[in-house]
Amino acid sequence: MKHMTIRTLFSALLVLTLLPLTGCWSNKExxxxxxxxxxxxxxEKQEESREESAGRAGGPPRRxxxxxxxxxxxxxxxxKGTKTGSSPQxxxxxxxxxxxxxxxxxxxxxxxxxxxxxxxxxxxxxxxxxxxxxxxxxxxxxxxxxxxxxxxxxxxxxxxxxxxxxxxxxxxxxxxxxxxxxxxxxxxxxxxxxxxxxxxxxxxxxxxxxxxxxxxxxxxxxxxxxxxxxxxxxxxxxxxxxxxNEQEIEGLTWITGKGKGGLVKSVDKKTGQPIIYEILSMKSKIKPHVDGNDISFNIEIESEGRIAEHWVVSEKTMETEFLKRTEKAIEKEVERLVKNALDKIQHEYKTDVSGFGNKLRIKYPHIWKTAKKDWDQTFSEVPIKHEVKITIKDYGTSDE
Known part of the structure; x- marks a missing residue:
């Protein structure tokens, strides 16, 4: 009886193993x-002729x-079907x-x-x-x-x-x-x-x-x-x-903090030469505030990165004074990108495409219930402040 049970289990296991190997009934060549x-x-923008217009009288509206x-x-x-020697299609x-x-x-x-x-x-x-x-x-x-x-x-x-x-x-x-x-x-x-x-x-x-x-x-x-x-x-x-445009997308990426990598081109204040900052990480916190009927937001942006390229030949990359000056220059450029992006979506398009409303919904659900009905219009009028903190963690393989 014991041998019968083992044989039965072995047979069932074998069937289950072979099932995935069977052909699919609905396979297509x-x-x-x-x-x-x-x-x-x-x-398709098509102008309707007089004859077509007359023929449609009383019919369904033109779509x-x-x-x-x-x-x-x-x-x-x-x-796969190309013949040898024939021109490529x-x-x-x-x-x-x-x-x-x-x-x-x-x-x-x-x-x-x-x-x-x-x-x-x-x-x-x-x-x-x-x-x-x-x-x-x-x-x-x-x-x-x-x-x-x-x-x-x-x-x-x-x-x-x-x-x-x-x-x-x-x-x-x-x-x-x-x-x-x-x-x-x-x-x-x-x-x-x-x-x-x-x-x-x-x-x-x-x-x-x-x-x-x-x-x-x-x-x-x-x-x-x-x-x-x-x-x-x-x-x-x-x-x-x-x-x-592309720069406005850069600004919105900093606002949302969803960027995984990228570059920021800034200018050294002392020499006027370009400095390229490579993003290693970024994060952003959009914080809503409610005071009575007044809604406002603060954006706190932080990033760590490296100096990927710079043309300031008169300065040593590892010097503290140069690093601090560079961080300030990059922060200023990121602030410019964020400001321009906010101006476009708030005042020209009047559309919240960065999740401000969602942050308000999470923190102040009772306020959101009344604000969500015409949120894009409300969003176009709310004050938004932003702060940027850049930290240079790496200088590349050169200290020059």
Whole structure:
């Protein structure tokens, strides 16, 4: 009986071990698939002719039309099907379709492609500037958030001008969607790039009703793409409010303390020569204060770093007087970046994209209940003070 029990347990263990090795009933052959790796969405501005207008009399109102471009990677485009000696073809294939809603427009691509479209490997969605200004992002992204085939880790970007241009490249072996994803990793080395925003994160931001930022990408006439500043999305309308430049993004990164690395270029007060400070760490505390009906904030910013480069040849790097002077110069530059960023979001755009409201909600929930209804307007009027403390911990390998 004991031997029977052991044999039974051994057989059950063997079956459980072999189960993961069985084939998947729903597997798809890679040669039959058109893998979608990136998608762009653009607004089509079309003027309606007299005949079209007359024909639509009494019909449904005219809707904005959206051009969707899917970037496909197939066995052929990646070179698997390329014949020896033939000229290299692009590593991707872009297919566009226009309609007034997302899913029917995507389904219409079936009429133009021979492969089964497969979106589980989609890396990035880029929304064009005109579309983001015209329609709210919750409507634009509703299908992508609901669709089970879409990766929740897919990234979201805003393109200045036309989004489809960012999915084009003059280099035959380059896949633009993959390049965009790789570029987002640069936020660990510079304060000019935002941390990546995924579909999962964007869903929470849209439902919260708060304003937020999305990374902006621009394309040049020679086919190059570049991250340049950020798009401001207004919480109430969920539409594009405007853009921040690279220096304003640097200022906001110091305000939030979310930077992982980067540089600050300052000028030595005594000699007028440049000094480059490399950030090793940064932290920021946004402290709300309430006095009756008056709301205010203090920002306390601290950073430790190293002198990465300096042109002050007349000074020794390790000398205390020089270090103190350098720390003051860097603090002054960071204060300038923070002041300019605050001025832009408070007084021009009137949108809280740095989490001030959230800090108020946590510390003064009873105040937040009344302030949250029109928080962006309130935020534009509250006084904000800031202090910066820089500490140089390292001078590099040279003491000169």
């Amino acid at each position: 890679i040669e039959d698939l058109g893998l979608i790796v990136g998608t762009s969405l653009d607004l 904005d039309r959206i051009t969707i471009t899917n970037q496909f990677v197939t066995a052929e485009t990646t070179g 692009k590593a991707y294939n872009n297919v566009s379709e226009t309609g007034d809603t997302i899913l029917p427009t995507l389904r219409n691509m079936v009429l133009r492609i021979e492969k089964h479209a497969f979106a589980e490997h989609s890396k990035v969605i880029i929304v064009g500037e005109d579309l983001a200004r015209t329609l709210d992002l919750q409507k634009i992204l509703d299908f992508f958030i609901r669709e089970q085939e879409m990766r929740p880790s897919g990234l979201l970007l805003i393109a200045q001008n036309r989004a489809s241009k960012t999915l084009e490249s003059k280099k035959p072996m380059e896949i633009p969607a993959f390049k965009l994803v790789e570029m987002t990793h640069g936020h660990e080395r510079t304060t000019k790039i935002l941390p990546p925003t995924t579909l999962t994160k964007i869903e929470g931001k849209l439902h919260s009703g708060t304003s937020f930022l999305l990374q902006n990408v621009v394309s040049s006439s020679n086919g190059d793409i570049k991250f340049s500043g950020a798009a401001v999305i207004e919480g109430k309308t969920k539409k594009l409010r405007g853009f921040l």
